[in-house]
Amino acid sequence: MERLQKVIARAGVASRRKSEELIKEGKVKVNGKIVTELGVKVTSSDRVEVNGIQIEKEEPVYFLLYKPRGVISSVSDDKGRKVVTDFFPYQQERIFPVGRLDYDTSGLLLLTNDGEFANLLMHPRNEIEKTYVAKTKGIPSKENLRKLERGIRLEDGKTAPAKVKMLSVDKQKQTAIIEIIIHEGRNRQVRRMFEAIGHEVLKLKREKYGFLTLHGLSAGDARELTHHEVKLLRGLSLESTKKNS
Known part of the structure; x- marks a missing residue:
């Protein structure tokens, strides 16, 4: 029961x-x-x-999608644009995205029909790390990157401390590739963080969600999570929520 x-x-x-x-x-x-x-x-x-x-009592299903750029993190769009559920044309269960990735952001996105599971992962006190790789216009200074690490003031409050690593720079094109790890889920957060230090994000990709990666997937590909992965995600979420309650 x-x-x-x-x-x-x-x-x-x-x-x-x-x-x-x-x-x-x-x-x-x-x-x-x-x-x-x-x-x-x-x-x-x-x-x-x-x-x-x-109601139709569906069996819970859990998917990992490599969302391409130019796709809406929704189940429908009034402007007729491509949405993430379009990548599951034969899926009978009514799945929906857990959180969202911006239209111009690619990368790892979870989808499920389990509302409780989705709420658990999106809980404000949840601290599951999300790893992004950003290509910036201009090369941020070490001091500006340290500002991101310490937390930076945005219009909706100061961000939590982040982990930031410069991966490469192109001095000729004046661009940089930077890895940033956050655990919050504010709207357009990574883009706004870089804008706050004076650098536009040209490309953004979420490469990891907790322990989950995009390994073996190309843009538009999806796979079902294993029972073990779902159990681990629940455990991470419950542990984090309990720690911060």
Whole structure:
């Protein structure tokens, strides 16, 4: 048996928190009866309805996608642009991206139909490291890179300390390749961090998410996470959230 809100979230209807709100608001029925208590547990044979529509109890699935540039981290786009779920044309489960990568950013992105898992990974206190490689216009000085390492003031507050490493420079073209590791997930954060020290990011790629890498994948390729990888991600998230609570 599983908690009702977890079943709703796993079906991809809403996040765990939103599922709890739906239950409290009397919008959820179990076997034809309205349920408003959060402690209710259901089995796979129970009929669950949200806003009068029976949910499809999907098995949880977890994917790693090498997102190309020029793709929206969403399940749909009103402008008709390519979205990440277009790379899963035969996937029956209603998967969605865990967090996002900007339209012009490539790299590692996770997708799932497990709302609880997604919320766990995106929790503000989660400190799973994300490794990016940026190509910058101009060559940042060592002092400016140290500013990024210490944390830099942005319009939405100071960033947490980052790990920064200069990988290469092209003095003729006046560009640099820099690795930066952060654990926050603010909107366009890496680009804004470099802009704050006076350097535009020309290209950006997320190469690692925790222990996960893009090894063996080309842009547009995807693979399913193993049970062990999912378990490790849960463990990392729970450990980090507990440490920072």
